[in-house]
Amino acid sequence: LSATLDRNAYGPGEVVQLRLIVDNSASQVNLEALSLKLMRKIMGYAGMDTYYECETVAKTRTPGLKAGDRADRQIQMVLPHDAE
Numbered sequence: 001l002s003a004t005l006d007r008n009a010y011g012p013g014e015v016v017q018l019r020l021i022v023d024n025s026a027s028q029v030n031l032e033a034l035s036l037k038l039m040r041k042i043m044g045y046a047g048m049d050t051y052y053e054c055e056t057v058a059k060t061r062t063p064g065l066k067a068g069d070r071a072d073r074q075i076q077m078v079l080p081h082d083a084e
Contacts, residue, residue, distance in 0.1 A: 003036075016058070016077040024065045031064035038077055 006017035016038060024031055038058045044051040058077045065071055 010079055012079055013081045014079050016079060018075040018077060020062070020073045020075055021071070022065050022073070023070045025068055025070050028067050030066050033064045034062045036060050036062065036075065036077070038079075 001023070002021040004019045006019075010016055018036070020034070020036075022031070022034065036059060037056050040053075040055055040057050042051070042053040058079055060075065060077055062073065062075060
C-alpha cells in the first residue's frame with residue numbers, strides 16, 4: 001500500500017487529491033474494502049510541557065481488491081468547512 005497526497009497543506013473546504021496504490025498481487029485473500037482516514041496531529045513543546053492533539057478530519061471508504069490484483073486509484077476527500 002502506498003498513499004501520496006498532492007500537497008503538504010490544505011484549508012477548510014478544500015479537496016484533497018490522494019493517489020492510492022494497492023498491491024494485492026502476492027496475496028490469496030480478497031480485500032473487501034479500504035477505509036481511509038485523513039488525520040491531523042499537532043504536537044507542541046515548551047520547556048518541560050508537551051501538547052498533543054490528534055483527530056480525524058475526513059474519512060472515506062473505497063472498494064476492495066481481489067487476490068492477485070493491483071490497483072492505482074485517484075481518490076478525493078473534501079475537508080469540512082469547520083476544519084481549522
